[in-house]
Amino acid sequence: MSFQGSQPVAIVATAQTQWRSSWSQAQHIDLIAAAVQNALKGSGLDIRDVDFVIDSGSDVLDGRSISNCGFLGAMGAHHKEESRVEDDGLWAAQYGVAKIASGSAQVGLIIAYSKPSESDVRQFYLTMADPFIQRPVGLDQDSACGLQAQRYLHTHQLTPADLAEVTVAAWRKASSNPTVELDQVPTVSQVLASPPVATPLTQAMMARPVDGAVVIILANAHVARRVSTDPVWIRGMGAAMDSSVFAKRDAQLDVCRQAAQKAYARAGLSPEQMDLAETSAASAAAELMTLEALGLAQPGKAIDLFRKGRDASINASGGALPANPIMATGLVRLSEAALALWGQRGSAAKSSRRAVVHASSGIAAQSHCVFVVEVERS
Amino acid sequence: MSRVAIIGVGQTHHQRRRADVNVPGLVREAAQRALADARLEMSDIDSVVVASGPVLFAAVNQPEKWVVDALGARGKPVVRITSGGGTGFAGALAAYYQVAGGQADRVLVVAYDKLSEGALQASISSLYDPFWGREFAVGIMGFSAAYWRARMDKLGHTEEAAARVVVKNLGNALRNPYAHVRKTVTVDDVLNSAPLAWPIKLLDVPPISDGAAAVVLTREELVARHTDSPAFIRGIAYCAEADNAPQRSMLLSEPLAHAARVVYRASGITNPRRQLDVVEVQEPYSCFELSYYESLGLCRPGGAAELIASGATGMGGDIPVNPSGGCLGANPIGAAGLIRLIEAAMQVSGRAGEHQVPGARLAAAQTGGGWANLRGLAVVSAD
Numbered sequence: 026m027s028f029q030g031s032q033p034v035a036i037v038a039t040a041q042t043q044w045r046s047s048w049s050q051a052q053h054i055d056l057i058a059a060a061v062q063n064a065l066k067g068s069g070l071d072i073r074d075v076d077f078v079i080d081s082g083s084d085v086l087d088g089r090s091i092s093n094c095g096f097l098g099a100m101g102a103h104h105k106e107e108s109r110v111e112d113d114g115l116w117a118a119q120y121g122v123a124k125i126a127s128g129s130a131q132v133g134l135i136i137a138y139s140k141p142s143e144s145d146v147r148q149f150y151l152t153m154a155d156p157f158i159q160r161p162v163g164l165d166q167d168s169a170c171g172l173q174a175q176r177y178l179h180t181h182q183l184t185p186a187d188l189a190e191v192t193v194a195a196w197r198k199a200s201s202n203p204t205v206e207l208d209q210v211p212t213v214s215q216v217l218a219s220p221p222v223a224t225p226l227t228q229a230m231m232a233r234p235v236d237g238a239v240v241i242i243l244a245n246a247h248v249a250r251r252v253s254t255d256p257v258w259i260r261g262m263g264a265a266m267d268s269s270v271f272a273k274r275d276a277q278l279d280v281c282r283q284a285a286q287k288a289y290a291r292a293g294l295s296p297e298q299m300d301l302a303e304t305s306a307a308s309a310a311a312e313l314m315t316l317e318a319l320g321l322a323q324p325g326k327a328i329d330l331f332r333k334g335r336d337a338s339i340n341a342s343g344g345a346l347p348a349n350p351i352m353a354t355g356l357v358r359l360s361e362a363a364l365a366l367w368g369q370r371g372s373a374a375k376s377s378r379r380a381v382v383h384a385s386s387g388i389a390a391q392s393h394c395v396f397v398v399e400v401e402r403s
Numbered sequence: 404m405s406r407v408a409i410i411g412v413g414q415t416h417h418q419r420r421r422a423d424v425n426v427p428g429l430v431r432e433a434a435q436r437a438l439a440d441a442r443l444e445m446s447d448i449d450s451v452v453v454a455s456g457p458v459l460f461a462a463v464n465q466p467e468k469w470v471v472d473a474l475g476a477r478g479k480p481v482v483r484i485t486s487g488g489g490t491g492f493a494g495a496l497a498a499y500y501q502v503a504g505g506q507a508d509r510v511l512v513v514a515y516d517k518l519s520e521g522a523l524q525a526s527i528s529s530l531y532d533p534f535w536g537r538e539f540a541v542g543i544m545g546f547s548a549a550y551w552r553a554r555m556d557k558l559g560h561t562e563e564a565a566a567r568v569v570v571k572n573l574g575n576a577l578r579n580p581y582a583h584v585r586k587t588v589t590v591d592d593v594l595n596s597a598p599l600a601w602p603i604k605l606l607d608v609p610p611i612s613d614g615a616a617a618v619v620l621t622r623e624e625l626v627a628r629h630t631d632s633p634a635f636i637r638g639i640a641y642c643a644e645a646d647n648a649p650q651r652s653m654l655l656s657e658p659l660a661h662a663a664r665v666v667y668r669a670s671g672i673t674n675p676r677r678q679l680d681v682v683e684v685q686e687p688y689s690c691f692e693l694s695y696y697e698s699l700g701l702c703r704p705g706g707a708a709e710l711i712a713s714g715a716t717g718m719g720g721d722i723p724v725n726p727s728g729g730c731l732g733a734n735p736i737g738a739a740g741l742i743r744l745i746e747a748a749m750q751v752s753g754r755a756g757e758h759q760v761p762g763a764r765l766a767a768a769q770t771g772g773g774w775a776n777l778r779g780l781a782v783v784s785a786d
Binding site (some may be wrong): 031078083084085087089090091092093094102103104105106107108109110111112116120122123124125126127128129138150151152153155156157169173262263264265266267268269271283284345381386387388391392394 | 462467500530
């Protein structure tokens with residue numbers, strides 16, 4: 026096989042189901058099929074145009090070995106090339122971009138889904154810890170995020186009330202996002218008074234697991250220019266993973282910074298040129314740390330974005346705190362960035378051209394993936 | 404117009420149980436061997452792909468996040484690909500596109516399973532639909548036996564033909580230093596071994612192994628810096644068949660036939676029997692090797708029993724299949740698909756040692772996973 030070099034790749038369509046704390050009346054295949062059908066609808070493409078499917082999901086959350094096998098029909102993968110990336114869907118998108126960039130495929134479906142309501146989320150994270158050293162002492166997502174948050178607050182002389190402020194801002198933004206099921210936006214005092222998880226974090230400061238599915242359709246330039254008036258071009262990507270040993274990691278999500286620097290360098294753009302940011306964080310503290318690692322604020326200063334009301338462009342969808350479909354969260358961020366750049370997510374975003382999109386995975390954000398995307402504006 | 408090449412390979416010596424290493428140790432062993440083979444250090448690697456069987460085999464969720472330290476890959480992109488039995492091959496496919504798509508120059512793929520530590524058939528049983536398939540599923544064996552039985556009726560895939568596959572592969576495994584089963588058997592031994600799910604008998608079944616395998620891929624322009632015996636990937640594909648497709652017959656593997664069409668076209672193969680020098684297939688039971696002969700076009704549908712009986716797929720034949728001994732020689736499931744690719748690469752680069760097919764230049768590596776509905780193929784060549 027010979028390749029055409031590194032070809033441009035764009036997002037031409039996307040769809041999400043609603044994100045609910047529980048989709049008790051729908052199976053995985055129902056959620057996946059709904060998202061796939063809605064992404065294709067009106068895209069100018071049908072399933073016969075799709076060359077391959079890359080999907081993200083978790084055998085552990087699904088309670089099923091090789092769970093992609095059971096969903097191939099719903100994913101539209103029959104007689105197509107299919108692969109499962111067992112990490113957040115943004116890594117699946119990275120795989121899909123490579124496949125199209127190589128010149129060997131034109132159109133790909135990227136699918137991520139989650140149904141944590143049927144599973145034990147604490148066990149999902151606890152079983153990520155190595156069985157010999159960290160698991161026996163109970164290191165899990167909650168305890169690790171608590172330690173991470175405590176260190177961050179201490180280093181930068183912030184308080185739990187600052188984290189509550191970030192949480193309220195996220196939920197307020199989610200309340201105007203039609204795809205997030207939401208009862209009410211909590212107040213700062215309600216966030217602080219919610220059950221303690223791991224000092225200084227309360228339950229409300231942790232990302233809320235939700236059920237649903239998201240689909241992105243990627244295409245090469247030839248197809249993208251024919252089916253879309255406004256393709257969202259993938260300009261740069263980067264990924265990096267930190268040590269599994271929590272105590273060995275640095276305090277500032279340095280691997281997130283490395284992933285972001287690679288993505289910006291590939292795009293030939295700087296953080297200052299980003300109009301929008303969509304990030305995935307497991308806690309309100311991790312959201313601040315992520316914004317800093319992405320170069321959108323100085324260390325310890327991300328809270329100023331919220332205090333000065335300059336956070337409209339930060340997680341305008343609400344981000345991961347109100348809606349965290351584990352394994353799909355990062356791909357939802359990419360979907361939300363595309364919708365915002367297309368002017369489908371409120372008036373503020375209509376003049377936006379560029380977005381930085383972030384996914385994290387593992388206990389206390391061990392691994393990171395960053396995309397820089399752009400639309401052409403005449 | 405860059406192509407992708409395999410510039411380093413490594414395997415562990417597969418065994419029933421490796422009590423001397425844990426999972427990260429096993430993974431590191433294969434990775435170090437592949438890096439040394441490519442004359443590289445971990446610092447030269449841009450990206451790492453980890454592939455292993457279903458997480459339920461080993462009870463560590465997202466194990467790539469555990470093995471990252473043992474690999475020395477902290478700070479690099481590390482992603483895990485899973486695809487049941489074909490996962491090692493699927494990992495190589497992902498790495499292939501990282502190189503071909505310009506994301507990375509040198510990618511390490513490491514695939515493994517440490518099956519001595521988990522409840523294998525119980526984990527496999529959980530792949531069936533929880534509402535209508537799981538209550539009558541006993542691992543993958545009953546399902547495979549039912550389709551072998553159908554192939555016996557329709558295609559003449561007799562018990563004797565499958566027994567000949569066992570005799571051939573175990574004979575070949577004796578010459579492969581990495582294989583873990585070391586015994587000579589006769590057709591009668593296989594036919595007289597204990598029935599497990601008729602027509603599958605004990606000797607038709609591969610062993611359960613602990614093992615890991617690794618490769619380093621790069622683009623054509625960089626090959627000469629690392630090796631003078633590369634293997635170029637001429638074509639590679641891994642295709643799916645929806646489990647609920649009503650027209651699914653499974654007498655011949657449609658996804659494999661589909662992958663073969665794509666890969667043969669890319670690699671200029673119009674007559675696989677004549678053009679290919681050697682083939683490695685991933686046979687989860689002996690009977691599957693017969694099915695693959697037909698889907699790969701090594702013989703006509705219904706011709707597999709005759710092909711194995713003729714000796715053509717033996718070491719002295721015109722189209723040797725599984726000189727390594729295949730899965731019957733060693734079966735660390737998550738690594739098995741990558742081992743097929745490694746063996747094909749070693750054959751075309753003339754480095755297969757005692758099980759070398761003389762003068763091999765063009766080889767195919769077949770893989771499979773899931774509910775017999777994920778099937779892949781690659782063709783590699785010396786130039």
